[in-house]
Amino acid sequence: MTKALDFSKFLSEEAKRREPSPLKSAFKYFSDPNIVFLGGGLPLPDYFPFEKVVAYSPAPPFSNGIDAKPTDDSNTTVVDVLKNNAAAGDVSLAKSLQYGFTEGHTELLAFLKGHTELVHSIPYDDWGLITTVGNTQSWDATLRTFCNPGDHIIVEEYTFSSALETARSQALKFVGAPMDDDGIIPAKLDEILTNWDPAKGKKPVLLYTIPTGQNPTGSSIPTERRKELYKVAQKHDFLIVEDEPYYFLQMDPYVAADGADKEKPVAQTHEEFLKALVTSFISIDTDGRVIRLDSFSKVLAPGVRLGWIVAQDNLLERYVRLHEVSIQTASGFSQSLVQGLLNRWGQKGYLDWLIGLRHEYTEKRDFAINSIVKNVPSSISHYVPPVAGMFFTVFFDVTKHPKYVEFGKDPLKVENAIYERALECGSLMIPGSWFKTPAEDAPPFGDHIFFRGTYAAVPLDQLELGIQRFGDAVKLEYGL
Amino acid sequence: MTKALDFSKFLSEEAKRREPSPLKSAFKYFSDPNIVFLGGGLPLPDYFPFEKVVAYSPAPPFSNGIDAKPTDDSNTTVVDVLKNNAAAGDVSLAKSLQYGFTEGHTELLAFLKGHTELVHSIPYDDWGLITTVGNTQSWDATLRTFCNPGDHIIVEEYTFSSALETARSQALKFVGAPMDDDGIIPAKLDEILTNWDPAKGKKPVLLYTIPTGQNPTGSSIPTERRKELYKVAQKHDFLIVEDEPYYFLQMDPYVAADGADKEKPVAQTHEEFLKALVTSFISIDTDGRVIRLDSFSKVLAPGVRLGWIVAQDNLLERYVRLHEVSIQTASGFSQSLVQGLLNRWGQKGYLDWLIGLRHEYTEKRDFAINSIVKNVPSSISHYVPPVAGMFFTVFFDVTKHPKYVEFGKDPLKVENAIYERALECGSLMIPGSWFKTPAEDAPPFGDHIFFRGTYAAVPLDQLELGIQRFGDAVKLEYGL
Numbered sequence: 001m002t003k004a005l006d007f008s009k010f011l012s013e014e015a016k017r018r019e020p021s022p023l024k025s026a027f028k029y030f031s032d033p034n035i036v037f038l039g040g041g042l043p044l045p046d047y048f049p050f051e052k053v054v055a056y057s058p059a060p061p062f063s064n065g066i067d068a069k070p071t072d073d074s075n076t077t078v079v080d081v082l083k084n085n086a087a088a089g090d091v092s093l094a095k096s097l098q099y100g101f102t103e104g105h106t107e108l109l110a111f112l113k114g115h116t117e118l119v120h121s122i123p124y125d126d127w128g129l130i131t132t133v134g135n136t137q138s139w140d141a142t143l144r145t146f147c148n149p150g151d152h153i154i155v156e157e158y159t160f161s162s163a164l165e166t167a168r169s170q171a172l173k174f175v176g177a178p179m180d181d182d183g184i185i186p187a188k189l190d191e192i193l194t195n196w197d198p199a200k201g202k203k204p205v206l207l208y209t210i211p212t213g214q215n216p217t218g219s220s221i222p223t224e225r226r227k228e229l230y231k232v233a234q235k236h237d238f239l240i241v242e243d244e245p246y247y248f249l250q251m252d253p254y255v256a257a258d259g260a261d262k263e264k265p266v267a268q269t270h271e272e273f274l275k276a277l278v279t280s281f282i283s284i285d286t287d288g289r290v291i292r293l294d295s296f297s298k299v300l301a302p303g304v305r306l307g308w309i310v311a312q313d314n315l316l317e318r319y320v321r322l323h324e325v326s327i328q329t330a331s332g333f334s335q336s337l338v339q340g341l342l343n344r345w346g347q348k349g350y351l352d353w354l355i356g357l358r359h360e361y362t363e364k365r366d367f368a369i370n371s372i373v374k375n376v377p378s379s380i381s382h383y384v385p386p387v388a389g390m391f392f393t394v395f396f397d398v399t400k401h402p403k404y405v406e407f408g409k410d411p412l413k414v415e416n417a418i419y420e421r422a423l424e425c426g427s428l429m430i431p432g433s434w435f436k437t438p439a440e441d442a443p444p445f446g447d448h449i450f451f452r453g454t455y456a457a458v459p460l461d462q463l464e465l466g467i468q469r470f471g472d473a474v475k476l477e478y479g480l
Numbered sequence: 481m482t483k484a485l486d487f488s489k490f491l492s493e494e495a496k497r498r499e500p501s502p503l504k505s506a507f508k509y510f511s512d513p514n515i516v517f518l519g520g521g522l523p524l525p526d527y528f529p530f531e532k533v534v535a536y537s538p539a540p541p542f543s544n545g546i547d548a549k550p551t552d553d554s555n556t557t558v559v560d561v562l563k564n565n566a567a568a569g570d571v572s573l574a575k576s577l578q579y580g581f582t583e584g585h586t587e588l589l590a591f592l593k594g595h596t597e598l599v600h601s602i603p604y605d606d607w608g609l610i611t612t613v614g615n616t617q618s619w620d621a622t623l624r625t626f627c628n629p630g631d632h633i634i635v636e637e638y639t640f641s642s643a644l645e646t647a648r649s650q651a652l653k654f655v656g657a658p659m660d661d662d663g664i665i666p667a668k669l670d671e672i673l674t675n676w677d678p679a680k681g682k683k684p685v686l687l688y689t690i691p692t693g694q695n696p697t698g699s700s701i702p703t704e705r706r707k708e709l710y711k712v713a714q715k716h717d718f719l720i721v722e723d724e725p726y727y728f729l730q731m732d733p734y735v736a737a738d739g740a741d742k743e744k745p746v747a748q749t750h751e752e753f754l755k756a757l758v759t760s761f762i763s764i765d766t767d768g769r770v771i772r773l774d775s776f777s778k779v780l781a782p783g784v785r786l787g788w789i790v791a792q793d794n795l796l797e798r799y800v801r802l803h804e805v806s807i808q809t810a811s812g813f814s815q816s817l818v819q820g821l822l823n824r825w826g827q828k829g830y831l832d833w834l835i836g837l838r839h840e841y842t843e844k845r846d847f848a849i850n851s852i853v854k855n856v857p858s859s860i861s862h863y864v865p866p867v868a869g870m871f872f873t874v875f876f877d878v879t880k881h882p883k884y885v886e887f888g889k890d891p892l893k894v895e896n897a898i899y900e901r902a903l904e905c906g907s908l909m910i911p912g913s914w915f916k917t918p919a920e921d922a923p924p925f926g927d928h929i930f931f932r933g934t935y936a937a938v939p940l941d942q943l944e945l946g947i948q949r950f951g952d953a954v955k956l957e958y959g960l
Contacts (some may be wrong), residue, residue: 017649021641022914029908038933039908040779041695041870046547047837048781049537049821052904057529097783131614133785133807140806166805169497215521298521301528303812325646326620327613331811332616332783343530357527390521428509428519434502445811453518466516467528 002124004312010239011204011318015145017377018321045083045094053093055079055337060349066356072151079340082200086265089343095420095443096332102323104131104330105315108339112294112308114347118276120283127288130309130316130323135245138293139208140166141326142241142309145318146205154207154238157442160215163208163243168438175204176439181384183214183221187227192234200440206239206291212278213246213389216435216452220250220388223279242281242295245390248354249456250277251362254369254385270351273358278388285331288312296338298390299357304334308422358427361390364463368392368455371464375471377480390456395448402479409415415449421477427469429453482604484768484792490685491798492721492868495625498801525563525574529924533573535559535817536904540829546836559820564678569823576812583613583796584788584810588819592774592788594827599754600763602790610796610803611810612787615725618773619688620646621806622721622789626685627652634687634718636664637922638915640695643688643723648918656919661864663701680920686719686771692758693726693869696915696932700730700868703759709762711722714903718769722761725775726869728834730757731842734849734865738893750831753838758868768792776818777926779837779869784814831955841936848872848935851944855951857960870936872914875928882959895929901957907949909933 013432029035043050057078070076086092091105103109109398112129116122129236132138147153149171157165157176178188196203207229211221221229233240288311295307309319317366342350369385372394376383379381380400386392398404398414407413415431422429432450436442453470474480506550509515535743538550539557550556566572570586583589584692592609596602621954627633629651644654658668678684687709691701701709713720722885762772768791775787803809822830849865852874856863860880866872878884878894887893895911902909912930916922933950935943954960 008522014649014651017651019645019649021645023641026908026910028904035903036907036938036942038943038946038950039910040937041934042937043778043782043870044547044937044939045781046841049546049833050781051538051550052536053817054534055530056532058531066654067524068804070531093781093783095783097781099782108772108779117926130717133811135748137807149848161503162805165499165501169494169499169802169805171497173496187781214517271703296525296580301521301525301577301812302579303573303575303809305808305811308526325616325642326647327617328785328809329783331613331785331814332781333813333817334811337530337533337813339917353529357854360527387616390523423509423515426514427516428506430503430506430519454521457524458516458518463518466518469516470518 001126004124004126004314007239007289007312007315010146010205012144012146012148012161018318020231020321021324021417037083042099043100046201048097049082050083050093050097052080052082053333053337055341058420060352062356066353066360073478077341077344079337080343081336081340087343091339093332093336093337095360096336098332099328102320102329105335105339107343110375111339111342112243113349117309118347119277122282123284124288124312125287126313127310128313128316129150129308129310130319131335132309133327133330134302134307135243135293135295136162136166137327138307139163139243141319141322141390142291142293143167143170143172144322145315146239148149150201152201152204154189154204155437156214157437158217158432159437160210160236161206161435164437171275173201174437174439176437176442177207177419181219182225183211183219184209184225184229186225186232189229190232190235203236204238205227206241207233208241208243209280210243210246212244213249213386213391215389216393216430216432216448217334218386218389218391218393218452219384220278226279226281230281233289236365237298240281240290241293242290244280245295245298247277247280247294248299248357249361250388251358251365251386253412254366256370266353270348270417273351273355282310291315294415299354300338306330306334313417364455364460365392367460368453368463368467371467375408375468376474377478379480380478381474384468390454392453392455393450394453395450396474397447398449399447400478411445412448417473418451418477422470425469425473425476427466427473429470440446481606484604484606484794487719487792487795488767490626492624492626492628493660494748495798495802498798500801501804504584522579525578528573528577528859529574530562531868532562533813533817535821539754539756540825540832542832546833557821557824558578559817560822561820567823569819571816571819573812573816574761575638575717576816577582578812579808582809585815587823588815591819591822596790598827600758600760603764603766604792606793607665607790608657608793608796609788609790610813611619612789613785613807614753614777614782614787615712615723615773615775615811616642616646617807618787618789619643619723620774621799621802622771623647623650624802625795626719630681632681632684634669634684635917636689636694637917638697638912639713639917640690641915643825644917654917654919656917656922657687659699661699663691663699664689664705664709666705666712670711670712670715673712680746683716684718687713688721689725690723691761692724693729693866693871694754695869696871696873696910697930698871698873699864700758700866706759706761707764710761713769714767720770721773722770723773724760727757727774727777728779728837729824729870730868731838731840731845731866733867734846736850736853739902746833752829753831753835762790771795775782779834780818784818786810786814786818792816816851838858844935844940845872847940848933848943848947851947855948856954857958859960860958862955870934871932872935873930873932875930875952877927878929879927891925891927891929898931898954902950902953905949905953905956907946907953909950
């Protein structure tokens with residue numbers, strides 16, 4: 001058995017203080033047939049006013065697309081979960097609506113473990129997974145578990161502003177990892193850490209990255225670069241937190257509108273699909289220093305508030321202690337209904353769903369990029385077609401803006417002028433500077449600013465209209 | 481309009497640091513018909529694989545008891561929530577399974593607000609409520625919002641060990657409020673705070689209390705005493721956090737088995753029921769210094785992971801900022817299904833349910849107490865019939881234990897001997913010392929120890945058997 005390294009040295013003061021409940025020693029008698037257990041404040045399931053829940057869902061293989069409505073027996077998966085005597089593999093309501101199972105329900109954990117084994121290949125043995133109420137909470141729990149106020153953490157130079165806010169309010173400080181079109185540049189991060197000034201405090205304890213379909217840049221870190229980054233983590237001894245909500249929004253390569261659609265290499269079979277996925281950090285994690293945050297939010301629905309953390313068992317145990325005294329566990333309805341669906345779809349049906357999702361996002365991404373090509377002048381802008389995620393970015397050369405000198409050569413003034421003009425024209429994309437990490441040594445804004453758009457949230461006709469209006473605004477601003 | 485006082489001085493360093501997301505300024509354009517909004521990473525509801533969920537629940541007025549199974553149209557409430565075009569008052573799945581609504585969904589908040597107005601009478605106007613994922617999380621969020629590491633908080637001398645653990649791991653310290661059969665003794669708490677030694681740090685910032693059906697003691701604070709405690713809070717200027725999961729497990733008065741059952745004063749009508757409820761702290765809160773933690777866990781089911789906080793709006797806003805970067809919001813399935821049920825039951829149907837619950841718990845409590853009278857010798861023990869909650873306690877005089885002197889007059893050794901003996905006899909009740917608050921100046925254990933049992937978690941025949949075996953163990957221990 002290959003064991004993960006001991007990283008208990010990374011635990012925060014708060015995490016070190018956590019102790020299991022003294023009542024745990026009594027709860028081992030809970031199911032003992034010889035003991036009448038009068039120890040726990042559990043309400044009787046007889047008083048749960050839900051005898052059965054039923055969900056109506058589309059059925060694999062989703063031949064008409066994942067957005068085709070289920071109409072009859074042939075294309076409907078009926079998820080009927082009973083209070084008692086639930087189907088094998090289901091989480092009965094008597095269980096899911098009761099206290100307990102902080103780690104998540106056994107049946108759901110088993111499905112997720114099977115799924116993880118299909119997709120990743122974790123190099124050590126003592127890994128596991130626990131459920132959470134979504135990656136925002138997983139990230140909050142991660143910071144509570146590994147960071148003390150005043151600590152530095154590494155984040156991408158531009159990143160998800162909510163993730164920054166979680167950390168900032170906990171009094172953490174940021175090191176911004178320089179990026180290019182392929183995400184974090186390993187050599188530059190190595191350089192920063194090699195030249196770390198101890199006067200700033202201890203070296204960063206973790207790297208937070210959205211490696212696939214990054215928010216906001218839309219970039220994805222290629223496999224080779226992930227391996228280089230992992231070596232940087234080993235050299236400077238920090239944890240890697242890979243926040244991967246967009247992992248299954250990986251797409252087929254972009255082929256321009258004038259290319260022959262039929263010749264696109266499309267991942268169709270389960271084998272092709274799995275092979276086309278980028279290598280995750282946890283798949284190259286020989287040490288057990290990667291904490292993977294996974295979620296159903298972009299794959300099924302955000303409101304299920306159901307995510308999971310994959311990591312070494314010893315570190316997961318500290319999360320469980322935290323969850324016992326905070327969220328307790330994810331919603332029983334969410335667990336029963338999601339597991340009910342996955343239980344009926346099976347691993348293969350779930351892959352069918354993910355393949356369908358890939359198809360949808362590929363189509364939307366292609367549509368968005370084609371629309372940018374058509375509407376946003378290339379003389380002053382550039383873009384990189386994303387290979388994953390919900391976001392595209394368009395970069396602008398500020399020096400070519402007519403008011404560049406009048407604006408005192410301030411790139412943020414150009415950015416704001418474009419943002420305001422786009423609003424006037426009836427389109428909203430988010431200025432890139434809004435996602436800038438407030439690192440102590442952040443370099444000044446360069447000559448290129450960017451805007452983040454999404455092709456995920458609107459139908460194609462609206463997407464076309466939005467980008468067209470944005471292009472009009474840019475032309476007005478640049479006098480083109 | 482009567483406004484709550486400004487208690488922003490009570491905010492923790494962490495809570496003061498929280499800022500709204502910069503993206504908020506863009507999101508005001510989200511529903512603007514003139515703007516194509518390409519700003520947010522929201523997946524299309526077309527890709528949520530849930531077209532409809534249906535729950536089968538009992539229907540008011542629950543004439544055959546709340547545990548009677550729904551069998552046909554006459555006694556079944558069918559909660560059918562659609563993805564789109566949901567019934568009026570329902571939370572559609574397109575909304576509940578999407579991002580957003582950190583405070584909770586409008587329809588559910590409206591029901592809860594109506595319910596709160598029926599039950600409580602809050603003396604100021606700018607109060608509100610937000611949903612949480614249950615009181616354990618509400619309590620964690622409360623500590624993050626009002627306490628800095630090293631701060632003291634006041635808790636009952638014996639209290640819920642998980643609530644202590646939440647605070648302990650955040651490096652908080654405890655002041656144990658002395659209790660008698662009616663809960664916290666206001667004069668004693670006043671005395672402790674009046675004699676507060678500033679060398680210990682600043683005076684406590686909040687009181688955490690489970691005023692009704694307290695865990696573990698089963699005590700409930702009478703209305704007059706709540707008013708006295710509120711004055712102590714005003715005098716020493718601290719917040720009161722009332723954790724009230726058992727509020728609707730208030731029961732009719734205990735009448736001994738030999739009393740005439742028929743003469744019990746039973747709360748049957750909605751009016752009688754509401755009138756019989758104890759006055760909450762928030763109903764006497766002229767200042768806006770009470771934070772009320774409410775929950776469906778004991779009323780519907782723990783696994784819905786759905787609670788709510790009632791407090792002044794200005795303080796709730798700080799919780800919302802925390803939730804945005806941690807839990808986000810409660811599960812959409814939980815919100816759609818619980819609101820779907822409440823929407824169909826209506827306020828009156830919900831009161832019917834609560835009256836039914838009161839009836840069940842009254843029956844169980846009476847049964848448990850009658851069984852104690854029968855099985856546990858009164859020569860060495862006493863009990864106080866609880867008027868609310870899930871728990872009963874039996875106190876023992878340790879000085880009468882045959883090995884008292886042999887045990888070095890250590891009450892904990894007597895306690896442990898009874899616990900172990902009860903296990904041998906096949907019954908488990910929890911030793912009271914396990915709930916003792918680890919306060920710095922905690923008095924030593926006195927001559928009376930207690931055990932906590934519950935009448936909530938087992939059917940009546942098991943309850944009888946468990947108490948009978950516990951009584952056997954006690955008789956063996958005491959040589960009776």
